[in-house]
Amino acid sequence: MSLDSFDRALLDAVQRDATTAQHALGEQVNLSSAAVNRRLKKLTADGVIRKTVALVDPASVGYSLTVITEVQVENERLDLLDAMKRTFMACPQVQQCYYVAGEYDFVLIMQVKHMEQYTELTRALFFESNNVKRFNTLVSMSNLKVGLEVPLLA
């Protein structure tokens, strides 16, 4: 599963725009459309391309608030942590969830309709958990950069 410069160039192209036709990608990287097709297929089969998705503008569908929440747990017992992970991951408003080292244990990136919905969710996710010592809420005033692109040229 080693990637050459063709693969990297293709990955960089499709992670920016996956709608580009394969023959056009081929021109960019100097490959035939058949080669592009086979490489992309292999990259997908190998899991280098996790998935191809449409990015929906949250505000356009009523989700105009982004909140980042740091969560500190009470007890680090594995089964308790696992239960929390599952709860967080099952919540659709939790867009991203990181288990981190340091003072806090989890960082959540949440998409909510409005502050009221966030307040509700804190109840369900944090207060009703019996293992949250405290949490800290960072309200985003501006989502300056939002994406999942990985540096491939640098």
Place this chain on the structure above:
Amino acid sequence: MSLDSFDRALLDAVQRDATTAQHALGEQVNLSSAAVNRRLKKLTADGVIRKTVALVDPASVGYSLTVITEVQVENERLDLLDAMKRTFMACPQVQQCYYVAGEYDFVLIMQVKHMEQYTELTRALFFESNNVKRFNTLVSMSNLKVGLEVPLLA
């Protein structure tokens, strides 16, 4: 630019998997492939679909460390803030950047190859800025959930 339940169902489908053929989407939501095509085109033109991208697995391309950094600024002068925003946004390893209210001013989600690269970047992004009062680093031990999906059914 109002969205009906067809639109929402389509958005939900393509934000999970944008490779699904339009006739297949049509079956899921009970529309012809032509209708699906026209709706998706309109959703894209209207900016509801921001873009369609391939999600690249960071670890597969050597980016195995995710770090979340909270940054507190020294001075909130607009021109200084703007300069910082530009610096952050221009850095490819800064995958996401949020301008937040509260104790800290920025939250960055960074993808780096290893801790050493992060250390380098802190120098360039924070120490060499003359407007960072302090920053706090949260190292991700596990990226439990990573995505940009917006709740559309809930």
Place this chain on the structure above:
DNA sequence: CCGATTTATGCAATTTCATTGCATAAATCC
């Protein structure tokens, strides 16, 4: 370093998919 094997490539044919004209149905607007 060279021949043998594996792997990747381009071309062209095929197939699948996206796209559009058109007539009809649904929804919206006086």
Place this chain on the structure above:
DNA sequence: GGATTTATGCAATGAAATTGCATAAATCGG
């Protein structure tokens, strides 16, 4: 409630993805 706008399905068209095949490049073993 009729007129206009808008969305739909069907079917034809066009474009794109996919695959067989022969060739070229790369890799491997001695």
